[in-house]
Amino acid sequence: MGSVYNGKNLDLQVHNFGYEDCKPGHEYGPAVREFFLFHYIFSGCGVFQANNQTHYLQEGQGFLIHPKDLTFYKADNSKPWSYGWFGVSGLQAENYFSESGLTRENPVWRGGKDPFLETVLMDMSNVNTVKPFTYPLLTGYAYILLSRLMEKANHFIAQEKRVSRQETYLHAAINYIEQNYYNKLTIDEVSRYVGLDRSYLGSLFIKYLHISMQDFLINLRMDKACSLLENENLRVGDVARSVGYPDQLHFSRIFKTRKGVTPTEFRLQRGLS
Numbered sequence: 001m002g003s004v005y006n007g008k009n010l011d012l013q014v015h016n017f018g019y020e021d022c023k024p025g026h027e028y029g030p031a032v033r034e035f036f037l038f039h040y041i042f043s044g045c046g047v048f049q050a051n052n053q054t055h056y057l058q059e060g061q062g063f064l065i066h067p068k069d070l071t072f073y074k075a076d077n078s079k080p081w082s083y084g085w086f087g088v089s090g091l092q093a094e095n096y097f098s099e100s101g102l103t104r105e106n107p108v109w110r111g112g113k114d115p116f117l118e119t120v121l122m123d124m125s126n127v128n129t130v131k132p133f134t135y136p137l138l139t140g141y142a143y144i145l146l147s148r149l150m151e152k153a154n155h156f157i158a159q160e161k162r163v164s165r166q167e168t169y170l171h172a173a174i175n176y177i178e179q180n181y182y183n184k185l186t187i188d189e190v191s192r193y194v195g196l197d198r199s200y201l202g203s204l205f206i207k208y209l210h211i212s213m214q215d216f217l218i219n220l221r222m223d224k225a226c227s228l229l230e231n232e233n234l235r236v237g238d239v240a241r242s243v244g245y246p247d248q249l250h251f252s253r254i255f256k257t258r259k260g261v262t263p264t265e266f267r268l269q270r271g272l273s
Helices: 093-099 115-125 134-180 187-194 198-209 213-229 236-242 248-259 263-269
Strands: 013-021 027-031 036-043 045-050 053-058 062-065 071-075 082-089
Touching: 013 036, 013 115, 013 134, 036 093, 036 115, 045 062, 053 062, 082 115, 082 134, 093 134, 115 134, 134 187, 134 198, 134 213, 187 198, 187 213, 198 213, 213 236, 213 248, 213 263, 236 248, 236 263, 248 263
Parallel strands: none
Antiparallel strands: 013 082, 027 071, 036 062, 036 082, 045 053, 045 071
């Protein structure tokens, strides 16, 4: 563990840093800090409490303590955590952490296990604070760590936006299919409506629904057919045309493949004529 302070750099000032293999049940607090203090968990797990919220954390995660906030953290009794930390203040400190997605409302880092962060934290923890070049070196490590946190946060945001766009396209395709399944609908038509390449749109169905777009359409039609077959006033041919199959024989073959019985047998099983 090291402790150092130099007020010359107004943007970012390093207060302390270190690494610890905590003993079972090791705890700190409730207490307040006068600077930002970030912990990254190398292994094990524990609990972190801040702003009346309790967070159960494990390796690859971390937590940020804000200045003057009352916090408490404790290592698990059976799998105590090992963590590295660094504490900073300065005019830009809060902005850097905010850009990393860490705020009072969201003080938990969920970036996953990161060998780069671990290496820099360990290198920082080994710095000899007696050396004359200590402060510039520690400040450099702090900037590297903050840069990495921001980089990971931007990556997650980009991923979330990409997933959000993908889900938007998928929902649009599903809605279009549900509104037009009874027509002579083709996969190409759905793709054109959504504005995506057919193969790419198909990959979204596989990714999120674990089924091809064609199978999704067929299953929807067969499920709708089952509901219509419950109506004894409708002939099998009427049902077939109502779910997009002008050819009754073709419909019956697909229905049996998907449901295991013919449309007529389906009705007999339910006591319908």
